[in-house]
Each structure stands twice: as structure tokens, then as C-alpha cells.
Amino acid sequence: RSGEIARSMASPGCAACLLVSVVLAIVGALLLPSTPALASLFRNPRKEQEGSKDIQRAEEQYAAATGRLQGNHVDLGRGRGALRRGRGGVRRRRGAGGARAKAAASSAAERAATLETRSRKQADAAPDAGERARIIAKCDEGSWETPAECQRKLPCDLRTYDPGAKFNQKLLETASEQRWAENNVDAPDRHFQYGVEWWVHRALPKAVTNVSALAGARRVFVAAYFSYVWIFHPYKKERYYREVTDQLSPLIDSSPLSFVFAHAHPGACVGKEDRFAAGLLVDRDFSCHKHRAPIAVPYVVSRPPYLVAPTLPETHRQTLLFFRGHLPTSSWLKGNKRLRAALLHRLRGERGVLMEAASSLEDARYEPHDGYLRKMLNSTFCLAPRGDTASSKRVYESIAAGCIPVIIADGLTLPCTRVLSWPSFSVRVPEALALSDPIKHVVAPLRFMSKRKLASMQAHLAAVRHNFIWHMDPFRPNAVDAILEEMCASAPEKTLGSP
Secondary structure (H helix, E strand, O other): OHHHHHHHHOOOOOHHHHHHHHHHHHHHHHHOOOOHHHHHHHOOHHHHHHHHHHHHHHHHHHHHHHHHHHHHHHHHHHHHHHHHHHHHHHHHHHHHHHHHHHHHHHHHHHHHHHHHHHHHHHHHHOOOHHHHHHHHHHHHOOOOOOOHHHOOOOOOOEEEEOOOHHHOHHHHHOOOOEEEEOOEEEOOOOOOOOOHHHHHHHHOOOOEOOHHHHOOOOEEEEOOOHHHHHHHOHHHHHHHHHHHHHHHOOHHHHOHHHEEEEOOOOOOOOOOHHHOOEEEEOOOOHHHOOOOOEEEOOOOOOOOHHHOOOOOOOOOOOEEEEEEEOOOOOOOOOHHHHHHHHHHHHHOOOOOEEEEEOOOOOOOOOOOHHHHHHHHHOEEEEEEEOOOOOOOHHHHHHHHOOOEEEEEOOOOOOOOOOOOOHHHOOEEOOHHHHHHOHHHHHHHHHHOOOHHHHHHHHHHHHHHHHHHOOOOOOOOOOHHHHHHHHHHHOOOOOOOOOO
């Protein structure tokens, strides 16, 4: 267009306009460089070459970026494929897991239904409160023909051999009580402190009187009441033992440890030591000191009823340490066997300690046994030092009363050590230490025992208490159950009569 303007102005007669046309042409070239004729006047080859290179590099970068983008698209596609496959696997596994879970749930439901059915049957078969009370009352009669519902659960094949009424029933019927001192009387009944055989006899199935019927038994309890013989018919003990063992020959000769006798009193062991069968013993003093197969048992603690009830009456244990007992005076009791007298002399008047003598001192006095037990119920610890023998009934009375026993008897073998940890619920002090300084070695450790340890010992004592109380209630455990367990645990591997 600038060219057209220039030509129109370059007509003849317009000389001045020629100059103007030239100027307009130059301005048009500057403003319109795309015009090929004018743009050629301002071209720069070097700049154009560099621009071409820049364009080429840009195109290469574009191509590379496009390639990477395509590769990313490929990778993205692969990733999406893997994701789809993974999700499919998860769905498949979920399906399989769901099936297994459904199967497990179904199995659990079946087991629950079975247990519910079993529980319902047991509930239907279990006696109601009235029937339960009737059964307990019937068992508590302690008849010689023990009803099946009163028998204890057997941990192994235990059988009973009855050698004859003169060794048990008639023996008790013809015996008279023995009065040792005021409020210290032994009667020939179930409450006799050594009368373990009375209780074991009634816990087992009906006794047999034919020796041949014992073949195949794991162990046999012999219902000969030798603990009673020792106290109430002492002149008969050796003769009775020979008669009973003669009945059991030759089985007892070939396998003596398959038989269990009750020699609960430490002086009740008779006969030749090499013929002794297993024996139920409270300790191994006197004639039982060489017994080769003792089974340690507790003394019989069966009354009063509150002492052997499932739970004890609520008490406030205000006394730290309590002892009341007989003081041996025999001239042959020397050294550690005078332990009780030494402890009584040293600990009387000590803060929190109640020491009472039942005999042998000027100020000694007798009191009803219930008063003695009430003092145990009100004490935290109960002292149980050895007396005439290593054992003492107060060890087991204190456990029944919830009072932690403090045992000072080096030679005493405690029962149930196979399954019970005695240090968790009792304290034991060597006799020599107790004699040397009872305040330091007996009282001080009790006084400064931490509350946490004391609470732990009391809890353990409550948990094991049922192993040391004697009752006829077939619906809760008692000391006889623990004895039957020990009889089975120590039984020979071979059954009676097997080659």
C-alpha cells in the first residue's frame, strides 16, 4: 500500500512530493517488514542462523518430551494393568478368606451350640438348692456304706480293700475317748486329728474283701485304721498289722508300694521296715522315722463349721503374731525340742505378739478350743514351732483360719509340695535362728514385711486353703482330694499283678 501511495505522489508536477514518497516508503518498510521487497533491506544472516538452531533445539526437546510422555503413558498403562490385577487378586483372596471365616464362624457356632446343650443338660442334671442340701446332709452322716453321690472324683484307678470290721468299724465302736488334759480330748470319730483313714475310706468306691479283685489296680487303700489303733488300742497294733498283711499276701510281698496304709500318727508305724507299703503320715518322727514311702498329709481340721466353710467370717486381724500351745516337759526333750519354752520366754510382752501357754507354767490356763481359733482369726501370723514331734495341728488350723503359718520345725515334711509353693503362703524359720534371736529372725521380718508382699501371701493362702480343710460336701474340694492326687502321683507305673 505504501508503494501505491508513493506512485500516486510521484506524478509530474509534484517535485516536493517525491521526497515525501521516499520517506513514506522507508517508514512503510520499517512498519511492515513482512513486505519481501523492504524486509530484504534489513536481513541479518547470522541472527537468522542462530534462530534456526534455537528452533531446531526446541523441536528436538519437543520430540524428546513427546517420547517421554509416550513412555510415561506406557508405564501408566502397565501400572494400571498391575493395579487391576492386584485388585482382582485381593477380591479373590477376600472371597477365599471370607469363605474360611464363614466356615470358622459356622464351626464356632456349632461348638457353642454343643456346649450350650451340654451345659443345659448338666444344669438339668445338677440338683437344685434343696436337693443339693439334702445330698450334703446325707453325706455328712458319714455312714459306713457311703452313697455313690458322696464319693470323690478319682484321679486314677484307686481301690479300697476292707480287711474286716474289727480293723475299722468295730474298732471305733469299742474305743473310748482319751482325755489328755482339760479341753484336750481325743475321741474315736471323724474329728480325731490323726484320723485320715476315716475320710479317705469314705471318699473311695465301695471296698472289696476279695484280694483277687485288686488285680489291675493302680493303687489300693487298705481300710485298716492304724492311726486309731495307736491311740485307742495300742496293745493291738502289731498283731493287727500282721493279720492285715497276711491277708494281702502274696500281692503285697511282690508289690508293696501298690498298697497305702494310714499311719497318720508318727508313732503308728509297725512291722518290718522292708515290708512297709506306702503310708499316709503327718510326719516321720518316732516309729515312722525310717518309713521308706511316706505320703505327707495334713492333720484333720474338720470343725467348727465356720472354720471349714467356703469363706471365713469377716475379721479384723489386729494381732501380728499369735501362739498358744502345750509346752513339752519330758526330760528327754533337749536342745531344739525345748523350742516352744524358749520362744514363749523371749517373745512374751513383745509389741503385737500374743504368746500363751496351755500347760507347764504357773499362769497357764485352759480355754475352750473355740476361743483359741477365734484368736487365730484375729491374727495375721500364727506361730507353729515343733513340740513333741516336728508336726503340729496348728499349722493346718492356722491355714483354715486364714492366718499365715510361721513354721519352725526343721524335720517337718509338708504335704502337697508337688503342686503347692509353700513359701508363697507361709513363713519358715530354721530352729537354730529362732533359738538364737527370735525377735530378730522371727518377729522383725513379719513386722517390716511390705504391704504388697503381705497381701500376696494372704491371697495365696486363701487360694490353697481348700487343700487343708476336711468336710463331706461333695460339691466343693477338700483335703481328701489333695491326698488322692498325691496317692496317684506317687503310684508305681505297673498296675497291681502285672508282670
